[in-house]
Amino acid sequence: SQQGEEDPQALSIQEGENATMNCSYKTSINNLQWYRQNSGRGLVHLILIRSNEREKHSGRLRVTLDTSKKSSSLLITASRAADTASYFCATDEGGSYIPTFGRGTSLIVHP
Amino acid sequence: KAGVTQTPRYLIKTRGQQVTLSCSPISGHRSVSWYQQTPGQGLQFLFEYFSETQRNKGNFPGRFSGRQFSNSRSEMNVSTLELGDSALYLCASSLERQGGTEAFFGQGTRLTVV
Numbered sequence: 262s263q264q265g266e267e268d269p270q271a272l273s274i275q276e277g278e279n280a281t282m283n284c285s286y287k288t289s290i291n292n293l294q295w296y297r298q299n300s301g302r303g304l305v306h307l308i309l310i311r312s313n314e315r316e317k318h319s320g321r322l323r324v325t326l327d328t329s330k331k332s333s334s335l336l337i338t339a340s341r342a343a344d345t346a347s348y349f350c351a352t353d354e355g356g357s358y359i360p361t362f363g364r365g366t367s368l369i370v371h372p
Numbered sequence: 373k374a375g376v377t378q379t380p381r382y383l384i385k386t387r388g389q390q391v392t393l394s395c396s397p398i399s400g401h402r403s404v405s406w407y408q409q410t411p412g413q414g415l416q417f418l419f420e421y422f423s424e425t426q427r428n429k430g431n432f433p434g435r436f437s438g439r440q441f442s443n444s445r446s447e448m449n450v451s452t453l454e455l456g457d458s459a460l461y462l463c464a465s466s467l468e469r470q471g472g473t474e475a476f477f478g479q480g481t482r483l484t485v486v
Contacts, residue, residue, distance in 0.1 A: 294474065303376075303462060303477040349415065351475075360475065362407075362415035 265293070265350040265363035273369045280337040282366040284350030285330075293326060294351045294360060295335050304349065307335070342372040374399065376465050378478035385485050390451040393481045397444050397465030403427075404446040405475065406438060409460040418461075421446055453485045 268283045284293065292311045296304040308324045310317045310333065317324050323336040337344055347367050351360035377396040385391050397404050406418040417430040421440035438448040444465070450457055460482050464475040 296477075301460065301480075301482070303378075303479040304464075306474045306476060309474050361417060364414040 265352045265361065267348065267350055267363040267366040269366060270364070271367045271369075273371065274340060276340060276342055276370055276372050278340055278370075280340050280344070280368055280370070282335045282348050282368070284333045284335070284352075284363060286333075286350075286352045287331065290328075290352045292353060293333050295322075295324060295333075296349045296351060296362075298347045298349065298365070300346075307348075337368075340368075340370045342370050344368060345370045376463060376476050376478035378461075378463050378481050380481060381479065382482045383484070385453050385483065387453055387455060387485055389453050390449065391453060391483060393448045393450075393461055393463075393483075395446045395448070395463030395465075395478060397446070397463075398476055401465040401467050401476075402444055403466045403468060403475075404440055404444060405464045405466075406446070406448050407462045407464065408432075409462060409480070410458075415462070418448065450483075455485050458483060458485045 265284045265286045272280055274280055290312055292309055294309045295307040297307055298304045308317055308319050310324050310326045312328055321338045326333045347365040349362050349365045351362045353360050379394045403422045405420040408416045408418055418432055419426055419438050420428040424440045435451045440446045460480045462477050462480045464477045466475045
């Protein structure tokens, strides 16, 4: 079963624009992770945010977490063509420490 | 530091056969998890091994099994292959229990069942 669900399913933007993806989940979590996957390859870990954190930054990435709304957002600023990939959020089903993934957001950044 | 290594990268098998996939985690990582990724179902958790013990298991039939060795390397076995088993199989390793810290993924093994 999918715990995290990303929105939108697909996003197409121009280079230099910001991209925002959202993730909603159903049950309590210990942490939430964002991953990137280039076509047909392995997942690359981007950021882990714990349930007691509200915001984290890493380079051009900004992740927020709102546990009251059971949602998280990933913002990529000043996007580049190389950011074209699928982005997944993964949440651990409260207490089990097993990350379950959403179906991902497919991001296309046009040069 | 070497990343997670999965072998083989690509595999073609016939229905009814069995297959074994291998995963070498990052040195020092004790948790290894396996996922199946298909266009229709997305990323589905198969199982997690921690210090040679299966700690968690997803909702897959008994044809899917795995094990972990004392050096943390893990293998996944699928018996009596079905066409629907065609997928990208991903292995992830983490320092502690999966989910507690960042998980690092291998490039995956692309299995095609014909």
